[in-house]
Amino acid sequence: MSKTVNNPDIPAKNFKIVVAYDGTGFFGWQRQADKPTIQGELERILSIILNQDIKIHGSGRTDAGVHARAQVAHFHAQTRLAPDTIQKGVNSLMSAPIVIHDCRLADPDFHAQYRVISKEYRYYILNREIPAAMGRDYLWHVKPTLDIDTMNHCCEYLVGEHDFKAFENTGSPRSSTVRTVYSAQWTKMPDDKLEFCICASGFLKNMVRNIVGTLKDAGTGRISPEMFKKILYSCERPLAGATAPAQGLFLHHVNY
Template sequence: MNKNFKLIIEYDGTHFFGWQKQKDKKTVQGEIEKALTRILNQKVKISGSGRTDAGVHAFGQVANFYADTNILPQKLKKGINSLIKDPVVIRECCVVEDKFHARYNAVSKEYRYVILNREDPCVIGRLYQWHIRSPLDLKAMKQCCQIILGKLDFKSFESTGSPRSSSIREVFFSDINPLEGDRIEFKICASGFLKYMVRNLMGTIVLAGLNKISVNEFVEILEARDRTKAGATAPAHGLFLKKVNYS
């Protein structure tokens, strides 16, 4: 009997060429499909909630796939986790309605970005945070976070090649706060994201934190709808897909 399985996946993106399957390159989607094909003895294609770029991590990527099997979801989860030797873990596996689609049914996504803000770099955890030596103005950065709330055109923070019909997205939540150990965490939840949107936002918000641009100039960059006006793309390794939300 053909069933629709939903997966919640955690992975370290350091040594992957992103989520999406690519020929002759190691990707998260590709490794999971290999494991499923071996377990189920049938060709399996999984659909993710969206792409994550090379080096980006995830706590809660969501995917679904159809398979003709009587294997229980819990056993399937254990089987995938035992076969994949890379830093990928299936956190949940369950059978869902046939009409469920990980990408098309998603109503919002949550990302977090971590910065280490101190003079000295670190060894432990260096692959999961962006090291910035100069002190950051948290107040200015928080003001920028408030400016991007609501339904806005984020063309200034979109990299070329974004698969979209519109650059308008709705941001439901955006804030930045200190963590223990000289770290700062940026959190954002939106209806969807353009290519490199979170990393481009982070790179520009950091400019405000370094007092290289004012908060008013950040507004001008947003309104310009011109990627060349915004800051550089923040490194991939500080970014995490936290959660995908469904109605």
């Protein structure tokens, strides 16, 4: 049974939350009637704590298996509970790998999606012959040695305003496939790991994973930087590489 609050003595407030989650085992961020999702679990727990139907709005969707270190969302509620009380309540009742790192009051007109200036994603590759025994849900195991200099050469073509249709999978509504990439770079990490960091005004469906899959082809010598550039400008998805696995991708930060 749905629960609503209509007491004029209880003020309606807008809450902003920052959420981290392990996307393994979830069918993405967006609520689905018959499948476990991040949004669905948060709404369920918040509705229990606040004793009313809560609908949250995220900064954007993450796909099945994708993780987040700092997803941002907001929700409205009529309550006298303090933000830190709500935060502690959710983290206490939540059995899923979802944690609210921050909960605070926001301006009444704050919207987690429409106020976004840019987002930063990070992708992780384990680049060696031997796979990982632990942590394999958080990276992509690639056996052939990758040429990081070539991959970073390709990244130079990503920076700026471009039509990224060549790196978009179908299935998500959008008014335009043009986005602005502010930075994109690979970095070598300890223990044979590579980190890809990309910051942009927004992202198309599977855009980061498709870019990573195509950069991997450049790193193995399958395509050259010049071919990568042509793929970008072609706006033809079939020319780009395969979609990289979801488990290596993290929503790292959202800028407002």
